[in-house]
Amino acid sequence: MKELIQRLFRRPVLAAEIFIATFFITLLTLAMPLYAIQVFNRYIAYGFHGTxxxxxxxxxxxxxxxxxxxxxxxxxxxxxxQAPNDCLSLEVLAVISQAKAEPLNQFSRQRLQDALNSVQTIQNGYDEQTLTTMMDAPFSLLLIAVIYLLSPFLAGIAATGIMIGLLTGWMGIKKSQQGLERLLGETSKHRALNYSAVNALDTVRAFSAAGFLQSLWQEQLVKISELKKKMTDTKGLSQALTLSGSSLTSVFLYAIGATLVVQGDLTVGALIGVNILAGRAYQNITRLVPAYHMLNKAGEAFKEITLLKRLPLEPISGAALRVYQGRIEFQDVGFAYPNTTHPVFESLSLTIEPGTALAVVGQNGSGKTTLAKLLMGLLEPRRGSILADNVNLQQLAWPWWRRQIIYMPQEPGFINGTIRENILFSTPDLDEASLNHILRASDLKSFLDQTPNGLDTMLTDNGKHLPLGIRRRLSLARGLATNGRLVVLDEPTDALDETGVKAVYQIMNDLMKAGKTIIVFSNDPKILKGASSILNLNIKPTPMLSHQTLAG
Incomplete structure (x- = not known):
């Protein structure tokens, strides 16, 4: 309710116009009972057609x-x-896209999805119908006042019927809400199981997991079916009671009103007019119950989004070097994940000069991907600083900095859109000749030539329908599109066939010749052979740096 009032106060002129329109709508509602009164009292009494x-x-x-x-x-x-709803959508998008990674990771994927769905819940709660319902209800008291002028006793009956209707509706909504919460919980579990099965169809077949899934599905579907039946019964009973309340109110109005007509205290036309007014007031006021329920749901959704909006955002402002030469320096850098007892590494100090190559080795879980994310600004050091050309990364504008990096993550992720759009996120103005050169270098041309739509092929399910090797090539092409001075490649030859591996080797050679600074995270012997320095993350807590002389 508070949010609804705030929205009205943000547009005071428009709110006043809505208020005035509602007033006139209510006044014009009086036309029907007045028409009935006049027809019965004047036309039927005198039979004059002109009337x-x-x-x-x-x-x-x-x-x-x-x-x-x-x-x-x-x-x-x-x-x-419209404006508040649009603003809310943009705010949530800003949080999702700009929130610092570690605080954001405290939200589960399901919770983030629920937060995004909350935007729709809020928009549904604060829609035109809810606003007009909340406006109509208080003005309906004017209709009760008119009934009071015609017959105070009948006004009391109408008001009592409306109050009983409100109470019945509220109790029905309350009971339905309890059932809905349980239903949503079971439905969420069922969706999660379905999603898990769809993402592991080969596992289901290869390890005969169909029986296990079937038993879980059957158990969940029985619960969901029972909850749906209870909700349907509750909702049907609530609606029946509300409608019956309207009918009962009319019965009592006519029964008691008829005695008043016989006594000469009320005309037949006035009795019919009272019933029309009471019916309209009953309808308007009992609509408050579902509207109030929608506002409550929107309020709960606001709480979830408020928690999300409290997450710290990456600064979009900051310094941008006139020319980045490619120098990277780690000064006493340490990092540990929250709720862990040991650091990933600490006291890391090293300098990577422009045009040189550093290979980072280590077993799974040693911190290779963590170090890559630190360079990208996706994680922040717990201690120490990372400098680019003697400037702390924390002082740089992150959007600018990330455009200076050719980045290939270990786990390629894409947005549902075309292949072209995904490759050109950071460089939408890249010319066609440069794009084609990148596609050839990444060994993507043959794949694209075999697809009907080529670069305009749509990626769905974040590109997971594509073979991993193709996704790795697309990730490499997306990184090359920035043409940055710093190259960060996380396990670049993983999941690639022989042709793809050769393409990576050639790209790295070309990047070295172009004077790029390369930091590659890999245990590939051929890649290690071409690096001037090797950082071993298996050595804990402080990684060991070694240098080697390159042939030629």
């Missing part, structure tokens, strides 16, 4: 005027919500 024509014409005008006001109000309500 009926005049009343009907006025009523039709009121109907079309109310329709116009409703359409206009809906558009204005949409305008009130």
């Amino acid at each position: 009926l024509i005049t009343l009907t014409t006025g009523m039709l005008m009121a109907v079309f005027l109310q329709l116009g006001f409703r359409i206009l109000r809906t558009k204005m309500a949409g305008a009130v919500n």
Whole structure:
């Protein structure tokens, strides 16, 4: 509710116009009961057709005027919500794309997905229908006031019926919400199991896991089916009670109103008008229950997004060197992951001069990928500094710095889009000749020539449908597109066939000839042979650096 009020106050003129439109809609709602009263009291009593024509014409005008006001109000309500909804989407995207990696990693993938889905929940909660419902409800008190002027006793009956309808609806929503939370939990588990199975279809077949999956599926589906049935029953009962409440209110209004008509305290037309007014007020006010429920869901979603928005973001401002020469220096750098007892490494100090090559070796888990991420600014040192041309990386603008690096990560990741778009993320203006040169160098031309759409082939499921070797080549091509002075290659020959490995060797030779600074994380003997220095991460806690003389 607080967010709804804030949205209205951000657009005070528009909010006032919505308020005025709602007022006129409510006034025009009075036209129908007034029409009924006049038809029964004047036309039926006297039978003058001119009266009926005049009343009907006025009523039709009121109907079309109310329709116009409703359409206009809906558009204005949409305008009130559009900017905040768009702003929220951009804020969440900024957090996902710019949050520092370590705090972001505290959120599980499922939780991040839920946070992104929360944006839609909020947008659904603060939509035009919710806003107009919240506006209609208080104005419905005006309808009760008109009933009071006609008959205070009938106004009390109408108000009592509406309160019972509200209470019934609220209890139904509350019970449905409890069931929904349990249903969402079971559905989430079932989706996770399905996703796990789809991502490991070969494992399911090769190790006869179908029976195991079937038993889990059956158990989950039975629970989901039972919860759905309970929710359907609860929802149906709630709706039936709400509708019955409206009918019962009408019954009591007519029964007691009829005695008032017999006593001469009320006219037949007034009785029918009272019932019309009570029905409209009942409808408007009982709609508050689902609207309030939607606002509550949106409020819970806001809490989740607020936690996400508190994550520290990478600074987008900072220094940018006029020309980066390619020098990298580690000064007493240490790093340890949270909640671990031993550092990945510490007291790492070394200098890599422009145009030289450093090979980093180590067994699995020794910290090769961690060191690569430190160079990319995806992780921050716990101690010490990393300098580029004598400038601390923390002082540089990260977007600028990452464009200075030809980066090939160990685990290639892509966004759902075309191959061209994924390669040119950092360099969208790269000319076609340069792009074709990169594709040939990365050994991608033959693959692209065999695909119907070539570079315009769509990647789905983050590119996981492609063979790993192709994904590695695409990752290499994406890195080469920046043409940076620093080259960071994490296990560049892994999962590549002989042709792909030769392509990597050739690319590294070409990069060395071009005077690039190369830091390669690999245990490949041929790559190690071409490095001027080797950093051994197997030595703990301080890695050992050795130098070697290159032939020729």
